Amino acid sequence: MKWKRSERLVDMTHYLLEHPQKLIPLTFFSELYQSAKSSISEDLTIVKDTFEERGIGVLVTVPGAAGGVKYIPKVSEKVVKEVIDELISELGHSDRLLPGGYLFMTDLLGNPELMNRVGKVFASAFCSQEIDVIMTVATKGISIAHAIARHLNVPVVVVRRDNKVTEGSTVSINYVSGSSRRIETMVLSKRSMKSGQRVLVTDDFMKVGGTMNGMKNLIEEFDCTLAGMAVLVEAAHTDERLVDNYYSLVKLKEVNEKDRTIKLEEGNYFSKGGYDR
Incomplete structure (x- = not known):
């Protein structure tokens, strides 16, 4: 089957969007569409220009026999501001106020379209770094973690407060909750991460940062490296x-x-x- 150029462009775009951060050899597209590499290169130039013009992301070409093309999700400053403004507008309603200064955010965390955009915004901040794993604590940070992981094309690990038989052998630590100053426990399966991985941690809400600090300590127990932290909402806090x-x-x-x-x-x-200005 000989593909028309319009068909190649549509299918190629779909494949790139479905495989972010993955280096794809030009021979893959050439064999798939039964087209010369020169034609594939021209197609990729069209896709690249469109992605950048529309603020979808960038295409990076790696030369050489082992090279190829890689789609890196990256949003514009305008898009980031739109996401932030929408969050502020939605979270500003008085009926979201909960005792203790917390905000009701469950509906927003369950909104797949909004979380996809949030995930891409955070992924843009870390797109130039090596990220192997996204970590969060059950349960409200899970949707954010998966949204970021979708755009960085890496797995998610979920830290739990208690041990589950389905997790197998686990590593657990005690940490001090930043807001309540209570001793809490974090548990993670030993199979979740490998030594030397770079981990991005995320959560929906942060006061003092006790939970984030606990995840940082847990990462060290696995002999991994903290690559960064991403939080949807932080609370202004007088404590350190x-x-x-x-x-x-x-x-x-x-x-x-x-x-x-x-x-x-x-x-x-x-x-x-x-955002790199």
Whole structure:
């Protein structure tokens, strides 16, 4: 079967979007579409220009016999601001206010379209780094972790508060919760990670950073490296942060439970270099 160019472009675009961060040899496309490498290169140039113009991402070409092309998801500054503004607008409703200064976010975390965009925003911040695993704590950070992992094309590991028989042999640590100052436990299956992997941790909400710090300590138990931290919403806190190398999209600046008012602002995503200006 001889593919028409329009058919090649559609199918090639779909394949690249479904396999982010994967180096694909030109011979793969050449054999698949029964076309010369020169024609494939021309097609990829069209896709590359369209991706960059539309803010979908970038195509990186690696020369040589072992080279190929790789799609790297990366959003524009405009798109990041749109996502942040939407989050601030949605989270600013007074009926989201919960006791203790927390916000109800379950509906947003369960919104696949929004989480996909959030995942791509965070993936853009780490697209130039080597990331092997995304880690989060059960349960609310799971949707964010999978969204980021989708765009970085890496697996997700979920830390639990208690041991499950289905996890097999586990590693557990005790850590101090930043907000309540209580001793908490984290458990992770020994099969979840391999020594030497670079791990990106994420969560939906952070006060002082006790949970993030606990995951950092757990990573060290596996002889792995912390590659970065990504949090959807951070709370402005007068106490000293237990972590400082993190990216946030939204900051919960002030909560007045009596008046039921919520003050939100842009997080530190841009100030931490999440978008390369």
